[in-house]
Amino acid sequence: MANILxxxxxxxxxxxxxxxxxxEGHSVDLAENATQARSARMDATYDLVLLDIWMPDTDGVTxxxxxxxxGLLTMPxxxxxxxxxxxxxxxxxxxxxxxxxxxxxxxxxxLKAVEQxxxxxxxxxxxxxxxxxxxxxxxxxxxxxxxxxxxxxxPADMGPLAHQGFDLDRPLREAxxxxxxxxxxxxxxxxxxxMTRVAEKxxxxxxxxxRKLRQLGVELGRNKRx
Numbered sequence: 001m002a003n004i005l006x007x008x009x010x011x012x013x014x015x016x017x018x019x020x021x022x023x024e025g026h027s028v029d030l031a032e033n034a035t036q037a038r039s040a041r042m043d044a045t046y047d048l049v050l051l052d053i054w055m056p057d058t059d060g061v062t063x064x065x066x067x068x069x070x071g072l073l074t075m076p077x078x079x080x081x082x083x084x085x086x087x088x089x090x091x092x093x094x095x096x097x098x099x100x101x102x103x104x105x106x107x108x109x110x111l112k113a114v115e116q117x118x119x120x121x122x123x124x125x126x127x128x129x130x131x132x133x134x135x136x137x138x139x140x141x142x143x144x145x146x147x148x149x150x151x152x153x154x155p156a157d158m159g160p161l162a163h164q165g166f167d168l169d170r171p172l173r174e175a176x177x178x179x180x181x182x183x184x185x186x187x188x189x190x191x192x193x194x195m196t197r198v199a200e201k202x203x204x205x206x207x208x209x210x211r212k213l214r215q216l217g218v219e220l221g222r223n224k225r226x
Contacts, residue, residue, distance in 0.1 A: 002026045002047040002118050007037040009055045017050060025212060034058035046075050047121045048114060053081035061092050068096045076117040119172050181216040
């Protein structure tokens with residue numbers, strides 16, 4: 001599940017995008033103008049932002065410039081507009097926008113752009129995580145020291161890419177589905193099959209939870225409880 005910020009001055013578009021992205025299992029925050037978007041970005045870190053270009057207070061390209069200049073453009077930003085020119089789209093891309101969606105936005109184009117943006121977000125996060133990871137080794141006197149990332153003490157051949165039992169050498173969607181299936185199966189087992197408690201634990205609506213479980217192929221069993 002990703003944290004996504006949707007910035008658009010049209011209520012209908014905000015609601016539609018929020019509904020679609022929530023159905024995909026993402027957490028969505030909404031902003032109707034640049035002022036609210038600034039506040040949201042200062043309070044939270046997002047994996048992706050969908051940003052409208054034409055807004056009444058400050059346009060999306062100007063807001064994008066602000067984030068780039070202040071070091072807040074740490075996530076992929078997908079620009080949206082129904083009236084933007086090619087020059088505007090090119091300028092936004094030059095500043096740092098990940099991609100551009102023309103309104104009216106089709107469901108297929110939206111989901112594809114979001115998937116590609118989140119893949120970029122995860123790719124950017126991986127080097128940072130590796131850079132901050134310092135393996136520890138115990139010395140004979142009991143002291144603990146940091147080892148360089150390519151220390152000969154670490155195995156040279158890690159085998160198939162895997163983490164906590166998940167095969168990471170797969171397309172992003174397949175890897176994510178595998179994790180989500182295990183996640184929901186864990187909570188179902190811990191809550192004795194109670195859909196009400198699982199919905200509360202995972203923060204999902206019951207209808208969305210049922211849809212997600214069917215999509216992932218999670219077997220509820222005959223003894224599932226409400």
